Amino acid sequence: MSINKRYSAIEASKDTGFDRELFSLFREVGLLKGSRVGRYWKYDEEEINDLIHDIRGYDLENEEKIRFFAPYILAARNAREKKR
Numbered sequence: 001m002s003i004n005k006r007y008s009a010i011e012a013s014k015d016t017g018f019d020r021e022l023f024s025l026f027r028e029v030g031l032l033k034g035s036r037v038g039r040y041w042k043y044d045e046e047e048i049n050d051l052i053h054d055i056r057g058y059d060l061e062n063e064e065k066i067r068f069f070a071p072y073i074l075a076a077r078n079a080r081e082k083k084r
């Protein structure tokens with residue numbers, strides 16, 4: 001059994017370089033799963049790594065583009081998971 005580290009949006013933004021507000025958007029469009037701990041959201045290290053892998057190659061410079069590409073990214077993720 002492996003234990004993944006859990007990050008707040010602030011901690012994850014320091015490690016990934018993403019703005020911390022993007023984590024809420026990624027969660028809202030289904031690209032990132034999180035769990036609420038008190039008044040903060042926490043994200044598993046594995047989930048963050050999967051997100052980084054999944055969005056590689058997409059031009060996600062603003063909220064509109066993230067919302068536009070989210071269904072395509074999720075479809076690609078689902079196809080990859082079916083192959084496992």
